[in-house]
Amino acid sequence: MRNPLSDKIVTIEPSGxxxxxxxVSEMKDAISLGVGEPDFDTPWHIREEGIYSLEKGRTFYTSNAGLKELKEEICKYLNRKYQLDYNPNKEVIVTVGGSEAIDIAIRAMINPGDEVLVPQPCYVSYVPCVSLAYGTPVIINLKEENDFKLTRQELLDAITEKTKILVLPFPNNPTGAVMDYSDLKDIVDVIIEKDLFVISDEIYSELTYGAKHVSIASFEGMKERTITINGFSKSHAMTGWRLGYAAGPEIIMKQMLKIHQYAIMCAPTTSQYAAVDALRNGDSHVQSMVEAYDQRRKFLLHELRDMGLTCFEPYGAFYVFPCIKEFGMTSDEFATRLLREEKVAVVPGTAFGDSGEGFLRISYAYSIEDLKKALERIRRFIQKLRIKDKN
Structure with a gap:
């Protein structure tokens, strides 16, 4: 019988x-600190709008690019938050989560052999999406001593004559790193000089602690070469609604829309109506969630450092990325033993790229009570390892 599978898809590893x-799902009394999902319910006013849309029979397809009202609200939001000015009719597409937006942006922009720069550690989908589009992912290994930010020299060292796109994944999953105005300014002239395009994944833009998020598209000369990716999953606790969007130059958005038309048709109608209300009336709820995350962030960081673990301070998303190199185990070995011996699930840093070796991703999208229980178990596990090392 002929092999039914694509050679390309067989080479791609499943998510780590x-x-x-x-x-964890089959382990009694286990605590998971691994899921990158808000533990808050979607605010009631957003759910209510979704319910109302169903009651009114709004169950038909929307236009391919999304509801006109939603695209208009997205443009107003991007303008008031990040000083970005987009045309809702030509420069915005509503997608099935930010993940679809990433996928169709990559497919619309690269030809076989084009190189795409991917700073790691980072979200797991960029490299597979580039490979599936027959592009060449080029990894830039970010360093702890730079707070896992992309530096000007690292960018310059990675660029070749085949480089076309830079993926900019900040605020970052898994490290929690952010790039502020000065950090971005350092790389903007390189991007323009080398004629690169940017896919800027800003899904965590609302979840920053301290300095306000800055979009690279807001710099002079960058809007016309940047696809800005965002959505509602993290900011408005709407993961299951599966709604994101992309904003960028019309010439690119036209081609992204073709892929979206043939593969998806349109994003879920109910979710789009709910998202209109999220953008119009959701700021106070977002702020409340950010304040809760910040409290957990500070608590988790304090406790990990008190255990003697090295952990740089994250200023975005809802993750910490402590170093466990002292124990002489791989990240996968450490995470596996922690789960089996203390029933706490975290994610090995290598799930986000080879540069994540020696680190763990721990999510604080959980209650303080759950974090306290899990940290007690982690502390006990670490103490056992250190006692064993002394003996």
Whole structure:
């Protein structure tokens, strides 16, 4: 019988995040600190708008690019938050989560052999999406001593004559790193000089602690070469609604829309109506969630450092990225033993790229009570390892 599978898809590894959750689901009394999902319910006014849309029979397809009202609200939001000015009719597409937006942006922009720069550690989908589009992912290994930010020299060293796109994944999953105005300014002239395009994944833009998020598209000369990716999953606790969007130059958005038309048709109608209300009336709820995350962030960081673990301070998203190199185990070995011996699930740093070796991703999208219980177990596990090393 002929092989039914694509050679390309067979070479792609499944997500390194999932295997631990499969074990946790069957393990009694286990605590998971691994899921990158808000523990808050979607605010009631947003759910209510979704329910109302169903009651009114708004269950038909929307236009391919999304509801006109939603695209207009997205443009107003991007303008008031990040000083970005987009045409809702030509420069915005509503997608099935930010993940679809990333996928169709990559597919619309690269030809076989084009190189795409991917700073790691980072979200797991960029490299597979580039590979599936027959592009060449080029990894830039970010360093702890630079707070996992992309530096000007690292960018310059990675660029070749085949480089076309830079993925900019900040605020970052898994490290929590952010790039502020000065950090971005250092790389903008390189991007323009080398004639690169940017896919800027800003899904965590609302979740920053301290300095306000800055979009690279807001710099002079960058809007016309940047696809800005965002959505509602993290900011408005709407993961299951599966709604994101992309904003960028019309010439690119036209081609992204073709892929979206043929593969998806349109994003979920109910979710789009709910998102209109999220953008119009959701700021106070977002702020409340950010304040809760910040409290957990500070608590988790304090406790990990009190255990003697090195952990740089994250200023975005809802993750910490402590170093466990002192124990002489791989990240996968450490996470596996922690789960089996203390029933706490975290994600090994290598799930986000080879440069994540020696680190763990711990999410604080959980209650303080759950964090306290999990940290007690982590502390006990670490103490056992250190006692064993002394003996």
């Amino acid at each position: 995040i999932r295997k631990f959750f499969d074990i």
